[in-house]
Amino acid sequence: MKVTKIPGLGRFGLYIDDVDFNTITHPEWMEIGQLALKNLVVIIRDTKLGPAEYEKRMLQFGAARYISPIALMKKYNSTDLQAIYTQEEVNGVKVDQEDKAFLHLTSYFSPYDNSRLMRVTGKRDDKGNKLGMFAEGELLWHSNESGQLDHTAGVSLLAQENVKGSATGFVTTTDWYEAQSEAFRSELDEMIIIHSWTDQRIAPGLSDEQDTMLYKNMCPATREIPLVMQSPGGIKGLHFSLNTIESIKGMSKEESNKMFQRINTELQEYVYDHWYEHDTDLLLFDNSITLHRRLGGVTNRVCYRLQHDYRNLTSPINPYFQEPFISEYNKLYNEYEATVEAYIRSLQK
Numbered sequence: 216m217k218v219t220k221i222p223g224l225g226r227f228g229l230y231i232d233d234v235d236f237n238t239i240t241h242p243e244w245m246e247i248g249q250l251a252l253k254n255l256v257v258i259i260r261d262t263k264l265g266p267a268e269y270e271k272r273m274l275q276f277g278a279a280r281y282i283s284p285i286a287l288m289k290k291y292n293s294t295d296l297q298a299i300y301t302q303e304e305v306n307g308v309k310v311d312q313e314d315k316a317f318l319h320l321t322s323y324f325s326p327y328d329n330s331r332l333m334r335v336t337g338k339r340d341d342k343g344n345k346l347g348m349f350a351e352g353e354l355l356w357h358s359n360e361s362g363q364l365d366h367t368a369g370v371s372l373l374a375q376e377n378v379k380g381s382a383t384g385f386v387t388t389t390d391w392y393e394a395q396s397e398a399f400r401s402e403l404d405e406m407i408i409i410h411s412w413t414d415q416r417i418a419p420g421l422s423d424e425q426d427t428m429l430y431k432n433m434c435p436a437t438r439e440i441p442l443v444m445q446s447p448g449g450i451k452g453l454h455f456s457l458n459t460i461e462s463i464k465g466m467s468k469e470e471s472n473k474m475f476q477r478i479n480t481e482l483q484e485y486v487y488d489h490w491y492e493h494d495t496d497l498l499l500f501d502n503s504i505t506l507h508r509r510l511g512g513v514t515n516r517v518c519y520r521l522q523h524d525y526r527n528l529t530s531p532i533n534p535y536f537q538e539p540f541i542s543e544y545n546k547l548y549n550e551y552e553a554t555v556e557a558y559i560r561s562l563q564k
Contacts (some may be wrong), residue, residue, distance in 0.1 A: 217231070222487060223485065224387045227254050227255040229250055230259075231259070236268065236272070248499075250365070251527075252448035255446065255450065256498070256505060257499040258499075259497040259498075262373070262495045266375065270310045270521060276523060276525055277525045278524055281544060283360075286435075287317075320345070321428075323340070323346055324346070331499050332519045333519055336516065338517065339466060339514060353418070355457070355508055356384075356386065357417050357433065357459065358456045358503075362437075362456070362459045363433075363438065366448070366503070367524070368501070368523075368534075369502055370523075371498060371500070371523065374497075377494070378518065381510065383489050383507060385507050386482050387485045388452035388505070388506075391453075391482055391484070392452050402444055405440050406442040406443070407465075408461075409437065409438075411461040414426055421493055437461075441454070442454060442505055444535055445504070445532065448529070449503050455506065457506065531548070556560075
């Protein structure tokens with residue numbers, strides 16, 4: 216196994232080459248997980264992994280974590296997603312057509328039954344149904360579930376087919392934050408960002424139904440979230456998902472935009488775009504204080520994505536430093552866990 220530094224991401228980011236997944240031991244794989252926690256972005260090149268083995272490996276780090284379907288279970292007080300999809304009313308609550316559309320889209324996106332993976336592709340089946348999410352064009356800077364207080368901590372992406380000509384880019388924020396004066400860092404620490412959804416902002420030109428998918432995942436409601444937080448590895452930086460942030464609480468829109476523009480401009484020092492050279496590169500990246508984007512609209516490319524926590528690598532860490540966000544995060548986290556447990560029990564009946 217060969218480890219080298221990724222250029223452009225400050226003191227973070229590692230390439231890992233020459234990993235043989237036929238012979239790698241469990242402790243060696245878990246050590247790669249620790250490297251991902253400490254370095255925010257890890258790219259394992261030319262893994263030769265398929266989706267099933269990829270899913271198995273990632274779930275050794277922690278549990279799959281997707282807020283949107285769990286939110287629907289809470290909304291309708293039901294663990295039966297099929298009922299929410301097919302019925303007009305569940306437990307006395309009328310089912311929103313947007314929720315049905317969301318479930319319709321996601322039903323095509325897994326590579327096999329009971330998979331926790333999401334397929335990312337522009338391919339379609341013989342009936343014309345999309346086989347993947349976020350299929351067309353480019354995705355601008357974002358973090359997944361960025362406008363949700365209990366957003367998922369980690370994301371991984373496995374390239375699989377026809378990825379050459381496309382790139383996944385990253386921005387790390389910690390080096391910039393630490394380079395600021397103590398007085399300005401104190402200001403940043405107190406800033407609360409208002410996140411809201413704007414159609415086509417993350418993915419200009421994306422189809423309406425896929426934009427709805429982004430809306431449900433990224434920012435389904437206007438939300439206040441602190442600008443400064445810590446990653447699951449305890450690294451302090453900015454939750455600066457550029458295309459869902461709207462303003463800074465207590466500032467005018469004009470003042471907020473000036474601050475956003477300054478931060479965005481200065482963060483360009485910490486950008487790296489990974490242009491794929493192999494069809495099976497595996498990208499492991501933080502989703503709290505690190506942004507990512509997609510360049511190159513390769514319609515027939517296929518990737519697989521899994522969102523996850525790090526419970527098998529480290530104790531759970533609250534990302535926030537101030538109330539009421541600490542308590543609210545704990546509440547949402549516990550509710551999520553309870554709903555997942557209820558869902559698992561329902562599958563075992």
